[in-house]
Amino acid sequence: MDLNFTPEEQAFRAEIRQWVAANLPKKISHKVHNALRLTKDDLQAWAKILGKQGWHGWAWPRQFGGPGWNAVQRHLFEEECALAGAPRVVPFGPVMVAPVIMAFGSREQQERHLPGIMSGEVWWSQGYSEPGAGSDLASVKTRAERRGDTYIVNGQKTWTTLGQYGDWIFCLVRTDSSVKPQAGISFLLIDMKSPGVTVRPIIMLDGEHEVNEVFFDNVEVPAENLVGEENKGWTYAKYLLAHERTNIADVNRAKRELERLKRIAHAEGVYEDGRFRDQIAQLEVDLVALEMMVLRVLSAEKSGKQSLDVAGLLKIRGSEIQQRYTELMMLAAGPFSTPFIQEAMEAGWQGDYVGAAHAAPLASHYFNYRKTTIYGGSNEVQRNIVAQTVLG
Numbered sequence: 001m002d003l004n005f006t007p008e009e010q011a012f013r014a015e016i017r018q019w020v021a022a023n024l025p026k027k028i029s030h031k032v033h034n035a036l037r038l039t040k041d042d043l044q045a046w047a048k049i050l051g052k053q054g055w056h057g058w059a060w061p062r063q064f065g066g067p068g069w070n071a072v073q074r075h076l077f078e079e080e081c082a083l084a085g086a087p088r089v090v091p092f093g094p095v096m097v098a099p100v101i102m103a104f105g106s107r108e109q110q111e112r113h114l115p116g117i118m119s120g121e122v123w124w125s126q127g128y129s130e131p132g133a134g135s136d137l138a139s140v141k142t143r144a145e146r147r148g149d150t151y152i153v154n155g156q157k158t159w160t161t162l163g164q165y166g167d168w169i170f171c172l173v174r175t176d177s178s179v180k181p182q183a184g185i186s187f188l189l190i191d192m193k194s195p196g197v198t199v200r201p202i203i204m205l206d207g208e209h210e211v212n213e214v215f216f217d218n219v220e221v222p223a224e225n226l227v228g229e230e231n232k233g234w235t236y237a238k239y240l241l242a243h244e245r246t247n248i249a250d251v252n253r254a255k256r257e258l259e260r261l262k263r264i265a266h267a268e269g270v271y272e273d274g275r276f277r278d279q280i281a282q283l284e285v286d287l288v289a290l291e292m293m294v295l296r297v298l299s300a301e302k303s304g305k306q307s308l309d310v311a312g313l314l315k316i317r318g319s320e321i322q323q324r325y326t327e328l329m330m331l332a333a334g335p336f337s338t339p340f341i342q343e344a345m346e347a348g349w350q351g352d353y354v355g356a357a358h359a360a361p362l363a364s365h366y367f368n369y370r371k372t373t374i375y376g377g378s379n380e381v382q383r384n385i386v387a388q389t390v391l392g
């Protein structure tokens, strides 16, 4: 197995690097490099810049308007964007629902929805989890009853990330309660502006409004918004989750954050402390090991093998690493990182604060990242899946 990049791949990387340097607004990369708050406008501005270039759906095949890149090219693109300080693309449209629509949607659905996702104009949300259905996702209770050409939807979704901005939401809904749970679920696309949809904020540990509850009260959804076949939604849901977990590993962002950790450790004078440097070195070793695993997946894909079986492993290790760098950053800044100043997340904040500018947002960042071992399927549940599928 050759894990090195070929000269053509290196040239591709250089081309992407140049393009990102020329097109990523400095105001946005400054926020990303310093873990400051990104607004909807920031996220959408970058999405639209990518969209104009035909890269918001960077993993899409040519047939659907994507660049048709192979797995290595996609990886290099993601790495160059992350290292340059581009915001993480909001994945619900281009990374999650689009592949499902391509694989299982009708031609009308493809023509209607894919262009808006690619251009970054239409914001999608993910409506999987419910108060009683997270790890046990198959027990979703939100009902969709067919009446003629319409589904009437009633129920509640929760933890809907950035759903306050959503134009559309893809939902798992129950269309048959008389069969085993997995066999009675359908995959429905719902316009969030429909009468009867209510979005209510959930404020997280860090004080941010990142997630929501979404209520459906007799919402009328045209039957043409059903993806694939009725009651086959569980198959489509699993297809989507494999994409979500690979994306969550986010090795490239971790590489950028490792450099930030080193900068903070130098500035705080703890980089010279051998015991602290050991912890950074251990993190770096684990990160390189995770990167090797990603490169092995890429190498397998290059030789025509699909190896998404390790998605759970990537999610577990990637999320643990993300939490560790936020912990080490706080340790590096010591007492200067402990006041939790939410306003410090705002770019240009000039509050009354004794520590260095890099220390003020660290507590918010740390709190926010407690989510990474929960979302996208909790790490405990991922371990169960790995035990069954990889270890046998």
Ligand SMILES: Cc1cc2nc3c(=O)[nH]c(=O)nc-3n(C[C@H](O)[C@H](O)[C@H](O)COP(=O)(O)OP(=O)(O)OC[C@H]3O[C@@H](n4cnc5c(N)ncnc54)[C@H](O)[C@@H]3O)c2cc1C
Pocket (backbone or CB within 6 Å): 125, 126, 127, 128, 129, 130, 131, 132, 133, 134, 135, 136, 158, 159, 160, 161, 162, 211, 371, 374, 375, 376, 377, 378, 379, 380, 381, 384
């Ligand atoms: C910040 C954030 C954003 C999210 N965004 C979205 C979103 O946009 N859309 C969406 O649909 N969902 C979203 N989620 C929901 C997420 O997918 C669920 O939180 C996750 O699947 C866990 O489900 P739960 O919260 O119901 O916890 P539960 O399933 O109730 O689990 C509670 C605890 O029990 C453990 N546990 C449960 N079952 C087992 C088992 N069999 N073996 C061992 N341990 C077990 C879990 O690991 C966890 O520690 C988000 C969650 C968070 C925190």
